[in-house]
Amino acid sequence: MNYRLIVRPEAELDILESSQWYEDKQKNLGIRFLEKIEEKLLLITQNPLHYQVRYKNTRLALIEHFPYAIHFIVDQKELIVIAVLGTRDDPGKWA
Template identity: 30%
Template sequence: MAVNNFKIQILSRAKLEVDEAANYYESESKELGKLFYLEFKSYRKTLESIPFFEEKYETIRTLPLKKFPYTIHFKVDESKKIVFILALTSNYQDPNTTRIK
């Protein structure tokens, strides 16, 4: 079975959200921010080969992290083979206040 390698593009807002979450965890416990970032990086790598997770909001798909209460929100452009990471949201965040549009 051939691996479909998709290019990953992370919106600047999503990068900021990843940094904010990593900084929060690092402030809670030494090395925890690094563990958060490594898990996010692992899931980003998964999206390079398997981006077809749950479609939640019309064309926006979601992928929850396993060890941390966050979800990656993304779109897939199949023809260009690009995954656009739009946001990283806390699972405790009120879905009515999310910045995803």
């Protein structure tokens, strides 16, 4: 089944802020973070039901080499990314 990927503006902001934080720490680390996000989004679109529901119908996909997770919902033929948070962050910040 083909799913349409929707990234909410808040999730886009999470990604941009996190990549900038990594870039400030080390040159090109922010770019590497973005590459890992893109890789994981591709995997999610290929098999979204592979990822466990963790809370309120929200699934989590962990990012390799970074302590972050993509929080997303599968809604019929859409994948909605609602946040990209550090694994220690409280998802209640946007719930």
